Amino acid sequence: MSGAADRVLSILLLGLAAFIAVQASQLDVPFSYDPVGPKAFPMLLSGILALLSVILFFRPGQGGKWPRGALLLRLLGVLVLLGLYAWFFTLAGYLITTAITVAVLAWLFNSGPAKAVISGVLLSIGSYLLFTFALGITLPWGAWLTSLA
Amino acid sequence: MWDFLFQGFAVAVSPLNIALVMGGALLGTLFGALPGIGPINGIAILMPLAYTLGLPPESALILLAGIYCGSEYGGRMSSILLNVPGDAGAVMTTLDGYPLAQKGLAGPALGMSAIASFVGSTLAIIGLTLFAPLLAMVAVKFGPAEFFALMIFAFASMSAMMGKDPLKTLIGAILGIIIATVGVDSGTGVLRFTFDMPELYDGIDFVVLIIGMFAISEILLMLEHSFDKSSDKGMAPIGRVMVSMKEVMSCKWSMLRSGVIGFVIGVLPGTGASVASAVAYTTEKRIVDKEDTFGTGDMRGLAAPEAANNAAAAGSFVPMLTLGIPGSGTTAILLGALMLYNIQPGPMMFSEQPVIVGGLIASLYLGNLVLLALNLPLAGVFARVLTVPKWILVPCIAVLAFVGVFQLHSDLHAIYLMLIIGVFGYLLRKFGFSLAPIVLGFVLGGLMEQNLRRALAISGGESGILWESALSIGLWIAAIIVMVAPWLLGRFKSKAVAAK
Structure with missing residues (x-):
């Protein structure tokens, strides 16, 4: 049972990372002097979050007590x-x-x-x-x- | 170079600011003493009200800093008397504080810890006065690439040092940065993650986030604790709060060493009182604990963490004032508070805003004296606060949270958002996250992206600029070392154990 909560969390976080990536990829800038633009940083964050949640899936911590x-x-x-x-x-x-x-x-x-x-x-x-x-x-x-x- | 200090004292001794120092110290001690409410919750709950007073920025900062330092003093009370640390920074205080109280020495323990807090704070404030202007002079040379590397270092040292779970600390920081990307992108004017809701165009409001995370989630957690009957403990009798000169002298080296340790750790970006008190306690245990009395009610084991966590609190102002990078979760909130006044702390603060920086530092000296006076003879009075029942405390927090957000926005959407964030914060805390990395991520997220994009705009998109200068290479290496070192040490230790 231990770690089950963290596994669920890691899947949710992975979903969030995917959602951010999809949303960010739809950002459109007609023209800009900024070589980076508004997309790159969220994409980077989504990549790091995805990586961290995969690690969390394979190395979950001890779950606490959930209210019931x-x-x-x-x-x-x-x-x-x-x-x-x-x-x-x-x-x-x-x-x-x-x-x-x-x-x-x-x-x-x-x-x-x-x-x-x-x-x-x-x-x-x-x-x-x-x-x-x-x-x-x-x-x-x-x-x-x-x-x- | 230290002209700002004279200007600062001129600001700090104005009647308004002296009243604010005293009021902040009083409120902070009170909030720190309240069971379950640590410095970070206290500042979060009181911050919006500080705004309604319509104070100039330096006065608001003086008030908030007074609350911060006061709650570090007050936090020791529930550790000593109830064995319940008010926050992570006060955990080590329970180790020897509570056994002392059980032996009937609660009064001397409160007295000793007040003196240790004072010594730690004083050392650190002197350190802040001496080193901050020097660091600011170096920091002026920082370009966007160096700032970006510095923030990476801040997150690295935070995840390595804070909390039991480095992975969750990092995830928390990333979540905080993600929340910070909501709203209009300052570089291009594009709306990001606003989902066509006009309320989100300006991004998630700092006050709403902080109140939701800390006040609302705290209410939900308190409900859980009140359900858990086993946590109800009787309070030890206090007696007279006094401590003999002999006892103080026996702890003097422990206090001085721990004060220095606390200051240095406080200065490191991203690590604050909790790490400082843990390191100071284990160091003192190694140096002075010859008879193995630490953990059974040794005055030195009480003085060390208290000197260290107060020193760390003052030390964490150094990176905040010189680099604009908060040294702890609580200074992250103070930084956010300054940003609400459109003041961006950074290396230019010392030359451009001497009134704010000097006023703050001077008020720390005054506040520390006020706090010693409040906490030595009046500790018994404050200790009464510990017995305030939850059914009075919780409604007060709820009302303060609602009025705090409402008076800033006069908008119900903000209150709903606060509640949603509160549930989110509660769930994260149940998953074993601490909230400080999220706040730090949120406060630094915008700056991090700005500096990254500015650096890449200078180089025309060439990412090599991020590790071009010696300074930024040094910061990247430092970041890698703090990340890898604990892991390597752990492996080394377990191999050594296996070899035995």
Whole structure:
């Protein structure tokens, strides 16, 4: 089993090298004083990457432990949460999205429900004041407020 | 030749810059002390906020350098008290630091390591002041071909010295260079790897890359660690942070030797604190460890790596300021930060930007004094930070990352890109990559291509120009030696073992 992950990785990297080579070969420069042009350097990189990934395939290192089960679910949960945070950041505004994200994130890190809610509310208000008044950063109030006005 | 230093002190003692030195030292110590957050993560997370303050470049650099040096001081706390190194540079500190804490000597251990850090830093800052202008004078003679060879040398020495896996270090560096090719090609105006997305025309933004790689991937890794209950360890009681003169004197030679080793290794491009502390520790073990007490709580075994990693941090400024080649992952971030101000560090910095170079170096002297004051009597206060639970720490990192990227771009695409890069960074770390080579590759990639193309434009496409001058031949040979030497030594050793 050891090294299997690195073998998969080496194949992916080889694919990336091929992809770069194909993309770079399609770059067209009508005319240039530059004897090298934009193609050569990516081609060189793709060649080195291909060589290194072949070496990796034949001499893979020890693989680490990959997340599975409940941990994998939680990792995906954090990612979805951060994605939603970004999605609603300007729509719902900083205060609301931050409070909810912080609360859920704290809960995912085993804070327990009460501490999660309290930290969400305090951190969003506290950080808003800090960013706005101490650092002069403009943070979004949310599209829903502007549509009300 | 050292006029820049007087100008520098004039800059550094302005009230704003003194406040920034102190603030940077404080923030850095705090971030270094936070469990799991090393210097490189600390700088990555705080860099965008340093911009919002609208500081002039020298002041921003002074703040960031203060954070850098501060986090090298702070990083020792979790090594000593919890046996958890904050980053690779603090690994060796755990070897004797944690046994000392277990013996009930946490207070003296914190005190000794603060003094060792101070001695190492001071030596290295003096070294930086003396040698950097000399190196810059040599570096002025570098043409594009020499710079290209120098970068090859930087990557070679990095892959030979850094991390357990040289192959993955090299792959990481190549990936970093590849990421740097995204965007408009400066030579011809052709769009490369942008896939018709206007957001990518200017290339992958440095801040977005750094925050994604270090902050977002760190959050995911922390979730894994919090799942692993066995990693929860109790903190040793600290007691009073003090150290006797006798103990300091018993370590003086270890500190001085390790400081010099740390500085020299820090100066080598591509190798930083982690290598320096490892080399210093093994050297001291060989020289002074007569009773075989290293690893069981020997003060000298604690002083050596701490002096070395702080010296390496200051030493890594030498190649960054004189050649524009960062000496470590963290200085790669500082270099990127300077480039955001449209300042390209290089040999001309000393003559053209004396305010920035001098201000930075002078602020390192001041910051080091502030840090000693912060870390000796107040170490116990900072150590409390270690007990901050993950459920407070992680949301704070997430909010800082989002606001940091948002205030620079006011654009949600940048935030999505940051998340994607975060997942990518997390996967790479799971595959056993370290992130520093990728950052180094990203920062140097553009320069590397520019210098290669400039050299070939001069020669009309003739590749011989790359190894024409004595200087570039020397650099190529040096690159080959650092790559091949460890491998040869390894073979030699295993043959010797087999012969026995």
